[in-house]
Amino acid sequence: MDKSRVVLGVSGGIAAYKACELLRRLTESGHDVRVVPTASALHFVGAATWSALSGHPVATEVWDDVHQVPHVRIGQQADLVVVAPATADTLARAAHGLADDLLTNTLLTARCPVVFAPAMHTEMWEHPATRENVATLRRRGAVVIEPATGRLTGADTGKGRLPDPAEIFEVCRRVLARGVTEPDLRGRHVVVSAGGTREPLDPVRFLGNRSSGKQGYALARTAAARGARVTLVAANTALPDPAGVDVVPVGTAVQLREAVLKAAADADAVVMAAAVADFRPAVHAAGKIKKRDGEEPAPVALVRNPDVLAELSADRPRPAQVVVGFAAETDDVLANGRAKLARKGCDLLVVNEVGERRTFGADENEAVVLGADGTETPVPHGPKEALADVVWDLVAARLG
Numbered sequence: 001m002d003k004s005r006v007v008l009g010v011s012g013g014i015a016a017y018k019a020c021e022l023l024r025r026l027t028e029s030g031h032d033v034r035v036v037p038t039a040s041a042l043h044f045v046g047a048a049t050w051s052a053l054s055g056h057p058v059a060t061e062v063w064d065d066v067h068q069v070p071h072v073r074i075g076q077q078a079d080l081v082v083v084a085p086a087t088a089d090t091l092a093r094a095a096h097g098l099a100d101d102l103l104t105n106t107l108l109t110a111r112c113p114v115v116f117a118p119a120m121h122t123e124m125w126e127h128p129a130t131r132e133n134v135a136t137l138r139r140r141g142a143v144v145i146e147p148a149t150g151r152l153t154g155a156d157t158g159k160g161r162l163p164d165p166a167e168i169f170e171v172c173r174r175v176l177a178r179g180v181t182e183p184d185l186r187g188r189h190v191v192v193s194a195g196g197t198r199e200p201l202d203p204v205r206f207l208g209n210r211s212s213g214k215q216g217y218a219l220a221r222t223a224a225a226r227g228a229r230v231t232l233v234a235a236n237t238a239l240p241d242p243a244g245v246d247v248v249p250v251g252t253a254v255q256l257r258e259a260v261l262k263a264a265a266d267a268d269a270v271v272m273a274a275a276v277a278d279f280r281p282a283v284h285a286a287g288k289i290k291k292r293d294g295e296e297p298a299p300v301a302l303v304r305n306p307d308v309l310a311e312l313s314a315d316r317p318r319p320a321q322v323v324v325g326f327a328a329e330t331d332d333v334l335a336n337g338r339a340k341l342a343r344k345g346c347d348l349l350v351v352n353e354v355g356e357r358r359t360f361g362a363d364e365n366e367a368v369v370l371g372a373d374g375t376e377t378p379v380p381h382g383p384k385e386a387l388a389d390v391v392w393d394l395v396a397a398r399l400g
Contacts, residue, residue: 003030003031004032004079005031005032005034005079005080006026006032006033006034006079006080006082006172006176007034007035007036007074007081007106008022008023008033008054008082008083008084009035009036009038009083009084009090009107010036010038010041010045010050010084010085011037011038011040011041011083011086011087011090011103011119012037012038012039012040012041012042012043012087012089013044013085013120014044014153015119015161016037016041016044016045018085018162019084019085020045020053021165021166022082022084022165022169022172023035023053023054024053025166026169026172027054027055029169029173033054034056034074035050035051035053035056036058036059036074036102036103036106037050037058037060037103038060038103039060039101059102060101060102072105072109074102074106074109075105075106075107075108076109076110078106078110078112079112079176080112080114080172080175080176081107081110081112081113081115082114082115082116082117082172083103083107083114083116084115084119084165084168085117085118086116086119086144087118087119087120088118088125088127088129088133090103090116091116091130091133091137092129092133094107094116094133094137095132095133095134095136095137112181113141113143113175113180114141114143115142115144115145115168115171115172116143116144117145117147117168117243117244118144118145118147118160119161119162120147120160121156121158121160122152122156122160124160125147125159125160138186139186141181141182141186141227143175143186143224143226143227144244145163145171145244146224146229146246147159147160147161147163148161148162148163148164148243163241163244164241167241168243170225170242171225171243171244174221174385177385178226178389183225183227184226184392185223185226185228185392185396186226187227188229188269188399189228189229189230189231189266189267190228190231190269190270190271190395191230191260191263191264191269191270191271192219192220192223192232192233193232193233193234193256193260193272193276193308194211194215194216194219194220194234195211195212195234195235195274195275196208196209196211196213196274197209197235197250197251197253197255197256197275197276197277197305198252198277199253199280199281199305200252200281200284201281201284201300202288203285203286203287203288204288207280207281208236211235211274212237213234213237213239214239214362214363214384215273215326215384215388216232216234216271216273216274217232217237217242218384218387218388219271219273219388219392220232221385222389223388223392224242224244229246230244230246231267232245232246232247232248233250233256233259233260233263233274234248234249235251235255235256235274235276253276253277253305253308254280256308257306257311260272260308260312261308261311264317265317266318267317267321268320269323270312270323270324271395272308272309272312272324272325272326273326273350274326275326275328276305276308276309277305278304278305279303279304279305280303281300281301281303282301282303283301307344309325309344310343310345313325313344313345313346313347322395322399323346323348324347324350324391325341325344325346325348325350326349326350327340327341327350327352328352328354329351329352329353330354333351333352333368334370336351337349337370338370341372346372347371347372348369349369350367350368350391351368351369352365352367352368363383363384364381364383364384365381365382365384365387366379366380366381366387377390
């Protein structure tokens with residue numbers, strides 16, 4: 001990211017200490033970060049900590065340094081405002097336009113992208129008042145990240161945990177990279193599949209592939225940063241959950257099909273980036289298949305797995321739903337891609353060349369996005385997030 005002026009708002013919740021890690025990542029990436037905590041946030045992390053980490057003085061009230069008019073200037077000059085954690089109280093005050101401290105004044109004067117990372121107990125997150133406040137903020141163009149599920153204060157567990165600071169940073173990075181105030185996927189539900197399915201042969205062996213899931217995760221992160229509600233169906237990945245994304249872990253192609261079809265019922269778009277095994281063993285041995293001296297192994301009979309992409313394309317639960325497929329090819333890449341596009345019936349097909357040292361597991365990708373309308377959109381070699389942005393640009397255009 002180019003150097004930007006970032007305002008980090010911190011609400012008074014136990015997760016406030018995690019914002020120190022987010023602040024470190026923002027400053028180490030070269031940004032000028034001003035921390036604006038609420039008065040209650042200082043009960044959890046003191047002003048001296050925020051000042052030392054950011055290099056700026058910290059204030060909570062509009063009466064500090066009045067001659068500099070901070071309640072107006074901080075928001076006016078910001079390239080991004082991120083509030084992490086955002087408590088139920090802060091979300092409510094922001095949604096209703098209150099201006100009773102420096103943070104809420106900053107939110108009212110900001111004309112840049114605003115990201116909220118909520119953290120609270122499950123009951124507070126699920127309360128109709130909070131849900132309405134979140135809907136209001138999203139409708140106005142703010143990116144409100146879905147909280148994570150996990151351990152909360154005390155012994156409680158549920159949805160409401162602050163997402164990992166590294167993943168919140170990724171959302172901020174994507175929002176800053178686009179430089180767009182209005183998230184174009186707000187109000188949309190998108191489904192992304194990622195990773196590679198594994199088809200068990202016996203309790204210790206499986207048929208699988210080399211997919212790491214990085215491209216699917218980049219698609220999920222980018223969609224969340226563009227305001228979408230994202231369901232990520234993840235097959236056998238070892239990646240951290242993206243911030244603001246509902247992750248559904250699966251193992252086999254049959255499990256992936258079930259999860260994707262369920263999530264797609266109310267989705268505006270489905271992007272099938274997972275490497276789904278075409279075949280699975282006809283028989284799953286109950287015990288480990290033994291190697292026996294003097295005997296050749298028995299042949300492994302295979303049966304076809306369901307074609308999830310073709311099924312989605314042919315039987316869409318919503319007529320205007322956009323379906324995107326991926327084609328990993330090793331030769332005749334474009335010819336095979338066009339044939340697959342026609343065979344699958346999807347709207348867009350991302351075609352890339354793969355191999356042992358190409359694409360799988362890498363942080364970069366290059367591809368050509370083929371459209372059912374005959375269009376071809378080449379994406380040069382670069383970060384997988386860049387390809388993700390191109391895919392969502394094309395999806396957003398088709399969603400209108």
